Amino acid sequence: VLKPAEQTPSSILVLMELIGDLLPAGVLNVVNGFGVEAGKPLASSPRIRKIAFTGETSTGRLISQYASANLIPVTLELGGKSPNIFFNDVADTNDAFYDKALEGFTLYAFNQGEVCSSPSRALVQDGIYDSFMADAVARTQQIIQGNPLDTTTQIGAQASVGQMEKILSYIDIGLQEGARILAGGNQAQLDGDLAGGFYVQPTIFEGNNKMRIFQEEIFGPVVSVARFSDYNDA
Numbered sequence: 001v002l003k004p005a006e007q008t009p010s011s012i013l014v015l016m017e018l019i020g021d022l023l024p025a026g027v028l029n030v031v032n033g034f035g036v037e038a039g040k041p042l043a044s045s046p047r048i049r050k051i052a053f054t055g056e057t058s059t060g061r062l063i064s065q066y067a068s069a070n071l072i073p074v075t076l077e078l079g080g081k082s083p084n085i086f087f088n089d090v091a092d093t094n095d096a097f098y099d100k101a102l103e104g105f106t107l108y109a110f111n112q113g114e115v116c117s118s119p120s121r122a123l124v125q126d127g128i129y130d131s132f133m134a135d136a137v138a139r140t141q142q143i144i145q146g147n148p149l150d151t152t153t154q155i156g157a158q159a160s161v162g163q164m165e166k167i168l169s170y171i172d173i174g175l176q177e178g179a180r181i182l183a184g185g186n187q188a189q190l191d192g193d194l195a196g197g198f199y200v201q202p203t204i205f206e207g208n209n210k211m212r213i214f215q216e217e218i219f220g221p222v223v224s225v226a227r228f229s230d231y232n233d234a
Helices: 011-022 034-044 057-068 096-113 126-140 161-176
Strands: 051-056 074-078 081-085 122-124 180-183 203-206 220-227
Touching: 011 074, 034 057, 051 057, 051 081, 051 161, 057 074, 057 161, 057 180, 074 126, 081 096, 096 220, 126 220, 161 220
Parallel strands: 051 074, 081 122, 122 220, 203 220
Antiparallel strands: 180 203
8 A cells, every 4th residue: 555745646656557467456556645644653553564654854853753553563664864985085086976966965966865875975175175166166066957858957956845944944944053054055046937936046055963954854956965074083
């Protein structure tokens, strides 16, 4: 039984259309709806023998509580702040490897940052920090935002207006904490039919790991960058 997020109710239905002929009737079932009306009853049902949940930490706590009433096992895959770590030697030569390192940096914006394994932190060693970040900002500014059905588009819109507002609120939090914006930092303004869409500019913050933007999952195209001196410091 699959319960997709309420923001993407049709995603699993598309999957079922693709694989429907491969499975006997009734093997795969989809329940759409909001968490209180659909997710909670599912997770609380005594007919369920195992629950696997992917999502945010606060919802994961609730799922665990619901399942505990029936003493059934739960597997949680919750978001985090996965870091990419860039040591000085990635820039020993301006070659294809260095180019891939820059590409890895910009993956924080992949799928609008709405990926649980998004590398939403970057730790860059002192010896290359200034030059690497200059190149990383330039690479970020080349990202193309637009209609996701356009094959040249690299970032589409956020899943909902609520998610966009959450991301923008975290950008405000970062500024209040004293973090510095190296790129982005605003709602993206697109022209034509996409004007007013839920687009957020790919944003790079410079700060330290004590800040909330370094510790809490933003689930958007925002990366928090800090320096480090050596392996142990990283």
